Amino acid sequence: MEHGFLDQYSNVGSFMNRLDPRIKVVSLLAFIVCVVSTDTAAFAAFALYGFILAVLTVLSRIPIGYILKRMLVAAPFILMTALFIPFLQGKTVVHAFALGPVTLTVTREGLLIFWNVLAKASLSLLCAILMTATTGFPELLKALEKLSCPQVVIMVLSFMYRYIFLVQDEFMKMQQAKESRSVGGPQWLHVRALAGMAGMLFIRSYERAESVYLAMCSRGFSGRIQTFHHFQVTMKDAAFLLTIFVSLIGVRFLSAIHG
């Protein structure tokens, strides 16, 4: 079965691969906090954030195409939330559309917030893609655990990573079995079959969960999953973190002074 693995660039031997996952998580958080809190009109600051990400992208050796593809997945969600912002109340009207009895006005303030939401969301997303794509998923989970993320969340993510491909396979097989027997017939019948498949998938997953739980109990599970990590912060990690922090704080405060 073919799967686009979540972490196909997690082990290409780049500088970003070798960083301690905890450092990457902390850097990502710092980046997002700085970007989100930056003043709306500080265009130069956003350009500089973009520059930082460009440097990181080069260091990660991930092809641009891959990053853009991952961005596209999230793009609809960002656009959906941002779509109505230009029509918000504001003083300076840039353009007005007449749609029958309703007049829609695009305001300068609205446009500014619109651009701002897009820029902040894209930058944060880009940074998240960079940090996660360069880290193996199991490592990422351990880093989160080490950084005191609740265990329930870690367990859910861990099982998701382990079983999502299986569920996908199961769905594919059902799909193939259905296709093999779909010869004509009304379209609504296919939709009904799809609903049945979704239900079946749920039941199978539920039963699998039960078996997995029994397998866990057989090996002495008592409510808490323990794992070990081999993380060690090196000079390189420290230097990276320091550089990121200094550049972020630099950009953030320069923009504040100029703004």
Added chain:
Amino acid sequence: MDKIVIEIKNLHYSYPDGTKALSGIDLEVFEGESLGIIGSNGSGKSTLLLHLNGILRGTSDVKILGRDVTDKNLPLIRRSVGLIFQDPENQLFMPTVFDDVGFGPMNMGLKKEKVEDAVNRALEEVDMLPFLKRSPHHLSVGEKKRVAIATVLSMEPEILVLDEPSSNLDPKHRREFIGLLQKLQLTKIIATHDLDLVMETCSRIALLDEGRIVAVGKTADILQNRLLLEDYGMIARSP
């Protein structure tokens, strides 16, 4: 007489919906032997196995290593009886092979170095050491089965219990897998309807039908009794 490691007397079990799965099982397993439990689909093999480490508890006396199956004894019983489920996808639930094989030892409260030792030793035993850092979903079926065995070997069990270990394996990997089972020197209980596997790995056989043990004996005696095997659906009736 060899030491008895598992002693089951008059075991009955019904599923919550009332279906009777086991009705009066009597069975003894001796230290160091390889016992094959054979029977057609739905004869109660898997249900019986689930009683061997206290996952299910029917109405009877089940003694594992001389101990009653009680809440107090459960941790000890579960570390001494390594139960391997049929589908390795369910047996391997952690993100990496290391975490999975180390799951049992960690629950036993071992220190980090001890866990690493146990994991390395268990993977070495099934020839899977190079796969330490891989994710289970990147392994082939044969590799998954091997790792699944390692996940219980790392707990250093005294008894290994396997449910349909040869299912889904192609002939070559099945052969290799049988070799591995022969190599493992501990008490083994293997539930299957693969008679070749039983012939090559087991010294004794218990034949199960509709939740009852209908025959127990030496492997050769049972497998040569064509009528018996035909009667209980283990081989097709000759025309």
